[in-house]
Amino acid sequence: MLVKAVSFRLESELPVQAKFLLEDFRLAVNSAIRAGLQTRATSRNALCKSVYKDFRTEHPGMYAQHLVSVFEVAASALKNHRKKVRKGQVGRIPYVHRLFMKTENQAYTLDRANGVIDLPIRAGCHVELKLVLSEYHRVFLNDASFSLGSLTLFADRVVIAFRTTELRPYIPESVVSLDTNERSLDGVFVSEGKGTPVKALFPQVAAIQQRHHGRRKRLQKKKSHDRRTSRRLCKREGKREHDRVECRMHQVANAVIDFAEENKAAIVLEDLKGVFKPREDKALNRRLSMWPRRKLHDFIEYKAQWRGVTVLKVDPRNSSRKCPKCGRLQDSRKGTEFACECGWHLDRHINASLNLLQTAVSKEMVGGLRFDPGALQHDVMMILYDPEKGARSEPNGASCVEAAA
Numbered sequence: 001m002l003v004k005a006v007s008f009r010l011e012s013e014l015p016v017q018a019k020f021l022l023e024d025f026r027l028a029v030n031s032a033i034r035a036g037l038q039t040r041a042t043s044r045n046a047l048c049k050s051v052y053k054d055f056r057t058e059h060p061g062m063y064a065q066h067l068v069s070v071f072e073v074a075a076s077a078l079k080n081h082r083k084k085v086r087k088g089q090v091g092r093i094p095y096v097h098r099l100f101m102k103t104e105n106q107a108y109t110l111d112r113a114n115g116v117i118d119l120p121i122r123a124g125c126h127v128e129l130k131l132v133l134s135e136y137h138r139v140f141l142n143d144a145s146f147s148l149g150s151l152t153l154f155a156d157r158v159v160i161a162f163r164t165t166e167l168r169p170y171i172p173e174s175v176v177s178l179d180t181n182e183r184s185l186d187g188v189f190v191s192e193g194k195g196t197p198v199k200a201l202f203p204q205v206a207a208i209q210q211r212h213h214g215r216r217k218r219l220q221k222k223k224s225h226d227r228r229t230s231r232r233l234c235k236r237e238g239k240r241e242h243d244r245v246e247c248r249m250h251q252v253a254n255a256v257i258d259f260a261e262e263n264k265a266a267i268v269l270e271d272l273k274g275v276f277k278p279r280e281d282k283a284l285n286r287r288l289s290m291w292p293r294r295k296l297h298d299f300i301e302y303k304a305q306w307r308g309v310t311v312l313k314v315d316p317r318n319s320s321r322k323c324p325k326c327g328r329l330q331d332s333r334k335g336t337e338f339a340c341e342c343g344w345h346l347d348r349h350i351n352a353s354l355n356l357l358q359t360a361v362s363k364e365m366v367g368g369l370r371f372d373p374g375a376l377q378h379d380v381m382m383i384l385y386d387p388e389k390g391a392r393s394e395p396n397g398a399s400c401v402e403a404a405a
């Protein structure tokens, strides 16, 4: 079963009763955590058994289902706490600061046509929450094969988990192999024995990270006399950077998946486990370790899984040094082109993706997708994603095209 959490904004401010519920929930979670530490309960059920009665009297107004969710949230906080203690990190008694509440699908109803949630507060008191719906949200609401999971309510938004068991996997008829680089995904798309170089460009990710890093450094210097302010401002910078980078990663991943789905292609990626090797250049190290390739791969993988697209991950060893035609190993750190004694030469990154493809084909046996490097069309290039050509709009309707920097 697959689960996807979809975030909705609220059309109006949270009703007062719901605000009280959030505060009540937080209070209950924190006292459940303390009770759990005292009684050494380690699971939701154990908590439920040992302290439900006391909680029923302490929070007489709370809907019973919400109370069970209280124990669930508390149990997961306790689990994290125990993990920390086991690792020897001195964990303070966990305390939930954030205002939120979680509840299971039995406890709320969702009008999928109009996007209205009916949430019980206590006996005889319900609130209605109207969700802001975009096209993206409608996809989940309109498709009845997505069943509803838990609901998490925050002060300004609602996160609903959608579940599906219906997978529509396809038998890949082609394959797109991608090498992950700092500013682009470069690869080759192979269909019916023909290979075409492809590219998905994201030059701004590195630029954004560079810019925010510089800003943080300046902030730290300027506010060195006031560490609290410095920390607060840096945290805000970090959040901004995170959001901006993540937004682009989503767009790139979506573009790749769209392309794969249209062409019934399997996706080949390098397995990034333990790829990063520190080098001499400190600034380069920082840049390479910051660059969230893992995250991009995670996005591609989960989106692919959700849409039934096959993803193969292969060992990237020697992929940048091998000649796909004759198999010789060459030193790769020379310019942008890979050249071999046998006369084969190609863009370094595309060459790496050809090697990934060959590993995938030989190891995983992508049936009938054997590809002769000689059949690569050198003069064509397909662009899967180009931020210059207008990014697609984001789920919340806001556009995410960066002003030319």
Ligand SMILES: [Zn+2]
Pocket (backbone or CB within 6 Å): 323, 324, 325, 326, 327, 328, 340, 341, 342, 343, 344
């Ligand atoms: Zn060669």
